[in-house]
Amino acid sequence: MNKNDKLFLIDTSAWILGLKRNSSSQIKDILTEILDKDQSATTGIIILELLQGIKTKKEYEEIFSDLSALHYFEENKEIWEKASLLGFKLRRKGKTVPSTNLLIASISLYYNLNILHADNHFEIIKLYSNLKTTDLNKI
Secondary structure (H helix, E strand, C coil): CCHHHHCEEECHHHHHHHHCCCCCHHHHHHHHHHHHCCCEEECHHHHHHHHCCCCCHHHHHHHHHHHHCCEECCCCHHHHHHHHHHHHHHHHCCCCCCHHHHHHHHHHHHHCCEEEECCHHHHHHHHCCCCEEEEHHHC
16 A cells, blocks of 8 residues: 555645634544644645635745645646646546646646545546545535
8 A cells, every 4th residue: 555545635625614714623623633644735736726815924924834744746747747638538528627626636646645625626537537535525
């Protein structure tokens, strides 16, 4: 078993849901457990998506510091090619998925990570690939 099998690539949608003040305690508990067990991962596009929406410099610095402590996975040429091909195949099936989600899914597929999310696009991708997901909307 690959050690990445137990890592969760936490999508921006999951972070946003978990950071909301009125988010369910169950969702907060899931995120806390993944973080406490050092099973959380990120990548550049997720950091960009999350940090661009931060309201204050102090909060930006705190969240940036927290994200910097996670397992980090880089994209490479093969991942970009996988994302392009995945998008091409999905369009042929009549499914349009944002490029950012195609990239995140391709990173997850390449490194064998489970995506923790609250974005239905990943469930669409899962129908046409080997993507592993945990959908917070179903919790």
